[in-house]
Amino acid sequence: MTTSDTTRSPATASAAVSTEPDMTDLFPVETPNLDRLRSRLAQTAADRGLVDVAYRTLDTPIGPLLLAATTTGLVRVAFEREDFDTVLAQLAAKVSPRIVAAPGPLDAVATQLEEYFAGTRHAFDLPLDHALSSGFRQEVQRFLPHIGYGRTLTYKEVAAQVGNPTAVRAVGTACATNPLPVVVPCHRVLRSDGGLGGYLGGLEAKTTLLDLERAA
CATH class of the missing domain: 1.10.10.10 (Winged helix-like DNA-binding domain superfamily/Winged helix DNA-binding domain)
Structure with a gap:
């Protein structure tokens, strides 16, 4: 057995270790944010009219509020003490099971509520759905x-x-x-x-x- 059989240069050793294919292009280091993906899908569904009830939450001085709207208008404002899961189940039963978290349709509601709590809005100008x-x-x-x-x-x-x-x-x-x-x-x-x-x-x-x- 010669010296060349038992001893490899650093370059040769490195080449020997790197025999498996490079998979970094197939599996990027940064994986998608699933919550963000779900939000985008829900928003797309709402924009295309595939959702009957869209909802989101909003932090306020009186605690988190759940806001829900139909294509007619704002249908529900709920306090945290009512239990949001229960409220959503009620909406699914009484309004439509096609309900999804999609903040876009509620942007105007959230903005007007924020203005109200800031003391700059004294009246709401929103379409309302009195279905409940x-x-x-x-x-x-x-x-x-x-x-x-x-x-x-x-x-x-x-x-x-x-x-x-x-x-x-x-x-x-x-x-x-x-x-x-x-x-x-x-x-x-x-x-x-x-x-x-x-x-x-x-x-x-x-x-x-x-x-x-x-x-x-």
Whole structure:
């Protein structure tokens, strides 16, 4: 056995090690972000009209909000305490199972809410979908935006305004089941004694919204 049989130069050794094909072109170091890919696919589906309900979340001073819209308009605003998964399941059952996370259709909603919480917007200019309400509840909810920014009415006064002065309890139920809180301002309805009454987002959230409007 000669020396050349047992000893290789560094170049020869390197060549011997590199016998497998270079796969770096087939498998890049940077792998796709699956969440980003899902978001793009969902947005594309929404843009092409393949989605009946689009949704996204938005961080606000009263906690995260879930925003959902149909092709008609904003159909749901939900507080975190309602449990977003439950809300989405309800939307799938009551509106359409073709529901997907797609922020694009809700950009205008998010922008107007951000302006509202910044104190620069006093009224919302958004198409609304009242599909989740009917009858007297929807009648009350359609009236609520007529309560001016920074103003309040009592449940009794709202009942009188919608033409049914004895339906005070029903007005309370309409406010408590309002599917579009903040945008449809049920927080502006108080008890006759000045008490806050109930609020789907919690009394702390109701107080925050009232204080925000009084300070503007």
